[in-house]
Amino acid sequence: MKYGPLFGICSKHRTPEDLIENILQFENAGAHGVVINFDELDRQYWTFDHFKAILSAGKRVETYACFYRNKHTTDLNDKTRAEYLLMASLAGADIVDVMGDLFDPTPFELSLNPEAVAKQKALIARLKQNGSTVLMSSHILQYRSYEDTLKYFHTHLERGADISKAVFACTSQEELMESRRVSDELCANFPMPFVYVCSGEFGKKFQRYETLLNGSLMTFVRLNDNDTQPGVKQALEYMRRHTPWAAAAERCDCGEFIGKTAVITGGASGMGLLASKRFAALGASVLMVDINKDALENAANEIREQGGRAIAVTADVRKYSDAANAAETAIKAFGRIDYLLCFAGGYEPRCCKSNVPFYEQPIEVIDWGIDVNLKGAVYFARACMPAMIKQNYGVFVCLGSVSGVEGNGKGPMYGTSKNGLSQFVKGVALAGAPHNVRAVCVAPGPVMTRKGMAAMKTPLGRAAEPIEVVDFIMQLCSDRSSFITGSTHFIDGGYLCNFGR
DSSP states (O other), X not given: OOSOSEEEEOOSOSSHHHHHHHHHHHHHXXXXXXXXXXXXXXXXXXXXXXXXXXXXXXXXXXXXXXXXXXXXXXXXXXXXXXXXXXXXHHTTOXXXXXXXXXXXXXXXXXXXXXXXXXXXXXXXXXXXXTTOEEEEEEEXXXXXXXXXXXXXXXXXXXXXXXXXXXXXXXXSHHHHXXXXXXXXXXXXXXXXXXXXXXXXXXXHHHOTXXXXXXXXXXXXXXXXXXXXXXXXXXXXXXXXXXXXXXXXXXXXXGGGGTTOEEEEETTTXXXXXXXXXXXXXXXXXXXXXXXXXXXXXXXXXXXXHTTOEEEEEEOXXXXXXXXXXXHHHHHHHHSOOOEEEEOOOOOHHHHTTOOXXXXXXXXXXXXXXXXXXXXXXXXXXXXXXXXXXXXXXXXXXXXXXXXXXXXXXXXXXXXXXXXXXXXXHHHHHHHHGGGTEEEEEEEEOSBXXXXXXGGSOOTTSSOBOHHHHHHHHHHHHSGGGTTOOSOEEEESTTGGGGTTO
């Protein structure tokens, strides 16, 4: 998800012009995405050029393409329907909806026919190759037991979808409570993004906004409030009052972090903790890594108490097995890894309490400086990048330093490692570029993360506040920085302008 959870349902469009006008209305109202039912267009407009013009109309909304069965398409077979879905994918649809009974129309939209299932899997693979995210949907529109409800979501997962969507009915207080039990189970244990919607009397009355709170990836909205879906304005107001995504609601271009996952090393303190809080507040799931178990778990608990999603993983960044375990945990818990931020590190003479010249430093101190500051970032990049490559999206940010271009007679491994990170991101950027994976190094000057830093003067007369560095990193993670990769960015208050004086 690029922008946020609110997807406007485009309707009553028979021409591309009508549909484009509807898309722009949702975009201007503040929706983060639009659901485009191409099947409602007059048939003369079912062409690649018309699809492309429609899908490129909105600049700040994601496009969710559907080609459902309706009264306009009763004579259309599902093979042809699949071809139109592929056309929408090639034309630039961000998300493509594959019905759970495609190739075998079935009550409650979940075919178990082996031949149809094989065709669905093949179609999903082709859609992914085209660069689209695949959502599999089942519109059951009836009540199902807890166990049967979960089967729909897990079946979508088994067929290769990226997102599972199911629409059930909720017609009583008992069914309402059961639906909330399903939501809790999906949030806790389902390993991929989902959209869980309840219709029916109670569903419409009591759950109009609950998809914003139950872990669902998206909520469907209209331009104006009604009995089925909330309007964009009402949903945005609800987000501001009830969800951890208040900032995303204020500025929809911040909503791109909703539904994404950040892995952050050094997450128990300092800028790593601050970045974890910022990502969680903007709707991302956060896997926090640190060697300090108690401080890490307290930090993750604090984020969860504020309504965010955070998991604490105690790890030593010097061990590749710990990096691999953290990446695997993120995938199991959240289904993806979008951002890797490596804050773990430190000045080895201070951290190891060995304030002597380099030629007297114990070899263990030297190893610590290289392993924590350089190899830790290398290990985590190696562990997390395969997930980014698979999903065709990711951003790796490592924390360098102005020390990477200075010399230090007591702790040369710190400067050597930070300089090495500047070189490392170039290689990662080249490896990731064909797969839309970016890598950057942020190199701060003095930052007020501990006592004594205020004494390190810059031409601006002060050290940086940690939030200044974190906000800059958030900007680099944003798609607004999508053309930035392989580079090192100094945020030092002009510190290096005086270098050598």
